[in-house]
Amino acid sequence: MKKNTLIVALILLIFFVISFLTNILGPIIPDIIDSFTLSIGLAGFLPFAFFVAYAVMSIPSGILVEKYKEKKMLIFAFTMAFIGALLFAFIPGFSVALISLFIIGIGMAVLQVVINPLLRTAGGEEHFAFNSVMGQLAFGAASFLSPMLYSYLVTNIHTTNDSLLFSFLNPMVPEDLKWVSLYWVFAAIAFLMVIIVYFAKFPKVELKADEKIDVGVAFKDLLANKYVLLYFLGIFCYVGTEQGIANWISKFLQSYHGIDPSTTGAIVISYFWGLLTIGCLLGLALLKFFDSRTVLIFFTIGAIISLLAGLFGTAEIALIAFPLTGFFASVMWSIIFSLALNSVPQHHGTFSGILCTGIAGGAIVPLVIGGLAELVGLKLSMLFLLFTLGYILSIGIWAKPLVTNATKSLKDIFK
Numbered sequence: 001m002k003k004n005t006l007i008v009a010l011i012l013l014i015f016f017v018i019s020f021l022t023n024i025l026g027p028i029i030p031d032i033i034d035s036f037t038l039s040i041g042l043a044g045f046l047p048f049a050f051f052v053a054y055a056v057m058s059i060p061s062g063i064l065v066e067k068y069k070e071k072k073m074l075i076f077a078f079t080m081a082f083i084g085a086l087l088f089a090f091i092p093g094f095s096v097a098l099i100s101l102f103i104i105g106i107g108m109a110v111l112q113v114v115i116n117p118l119l120r121t122a123g124g125e126e127h128f129a130f131n132s133v134m135g136q137l138a139f140g141a142a143s144f145l146s147p148m149l150y151s152y153l154v155t156n157i158h159t160t161n162d163s164l165l166f167s168f169l170n171p172m173v174p175e176d177l178k179w180v181s182l183y184w185v186f187a188a189i190a191f192l193m194v195i196i197v198y199f200a201k202f203p204k205v206e207l208k209a210d211e212k213i214d215v216g217v218a219f220k221d222l223l224a225n226k227y228v229l230l231y232f233l234g235i236f237c238y239v240g241t242e243q244g245i246a247n248w249i250s251k252f253l254q255s256y257h258g259i260d261p262s263t264t265g266a267i268v269i270s271y272f273w274g275l276l277t278i279g280c281l282l283g284l285a286l287l288k289f290f291d292s293r294t295v296l297i298f299f300t301i302g303a304i305i306s307l308l309a310g311l312f313g314t315a316e317i318a319l320i321a322f323p324l325t326g327f328f329a330s331v332m333w334s335i336i337f338s339l340a341l342n343s344v345p346q347h348h349g350t351f352s353g354i355l356c357t358g359i360a361g362g363a364i365v366p367l368v369i370g371g372l373a374e375l376v377g378l379k380l381s382m383l384f385l386l387f388t389l390g391y392i393l394s395i396g397i398w399a400k401p402l403v404t405n406a407t408k409s410l411k412d413i414f415k
Contacts, residue, residue, distance in 0.1 A: 044370020051362035053105025080107035140277025235358030240365025279330025
């Protein structure tokens with residue numbers, strides 16, 4: 001199969017944009033709370049509105065891609081992101097934010113479904129594993145950079161900075177809602193992606209049998225398998241944990257340690273995503289030598305210890321411990337997903353669709369934490385993450401995949 005380098009580069013750019021638009025909620029939640037005088041419980045509906053779109057669109061997207069093909073679905077996805085971002089930029093308000101985030105979430109859910117089969121075809125099956133890792137690196141890089149962009153925008157808008165960017169943004173953004181400038185940038189990025197995708201020439205993608213989603217017999221067969229539900233809950237708990245930490249640590253640091261969310265708080269979230277990306281690379285190396293279940297157990301224990309240190313330690317400890325939770329969470333998604341697919345003999349495409357609906361954990365867990373915070377405070381409510389992390393830890397104990405990851409001993413390396 002001929003490798004299409006330009007399309008591979010475009011897909012890596014799409015990975016970057018997905019992350020750039022997805023993982024910005026954590027840094028801006030404290031600003032949204034202050035701007036609209038929200039309770040923490042109400043603020044929990046912000047990530048809910050975004051991630052519930054994955055529950056709604058993951059499986060339908062797989063069906064729609066087969067009918068309308070990749071290019072049209074990519075244009076649709078970025079158009080939705082453009083509409084959602086522009087709506088929020090023009091009419092900043094809490095109710096509009098919920099609608100906007102849901103619309104953007106629909107676009108991101110479609111993108112997640114389209115890009116992996118497209119990457120396999122454009123990059124060649126023999127390069128798929130490598131290109132997938134490159135995609136995750138692009139995803140991580142965007143998560144690292146987006147909080148920095150937010151910090152840059154809110155500290156420079158409505159100041160003496162008269163660059164072209166701020167000359168445009170200053171009259172468009174209210175002085176008391178500086179963070180809204182981010183959504184003007186998002187709208188511009190999404191519009192640019194629509195144009196790029198429109199003029200790009202895509203290869204014909206033939207979905208493999210195990211990449212197709214079958215909502216008939218395959219769906220019923222999978223739902224009859226208890227491990228399907230158990231692994232669905234695993235993905236649910238992972239994304240819930242990831243977003244529960246990323247969305248609330250800036251507000252936690254502001255509330256308990258008086259840390260400015262637009263500067264230091266944003267940097268902490270940036271480091272969270274940065275260490276999560278670095279952890280992915282280390283995880284790849286460790287999986288060459290250790291069973292994935294063992295790696296999952298040790299990394300989950302590390303995440304639990306880091307979370308507790310961040311919640312109950314001093315400000316100095318929290319600034320280190322919270323980013324470390326990202327490092328230890330780094331291997332969870334890939335290990336849980338691979339254990340899941342390796343635990344059923346067939347219907348992998350449909351199973352992947354079911355697992356992707358588990359991304360809705362990013363909607364539910366932050367919402368639960370916000371609701372509990374109204375009753376017991378944010379510090380104690382974040383202990384709810386011990387339940388999600390505890391479930392992930394249990395996967396390393398009860399998982400019995402049909403195929404285990406290949407490992408090498410040190411003796412093998414030096415042969």
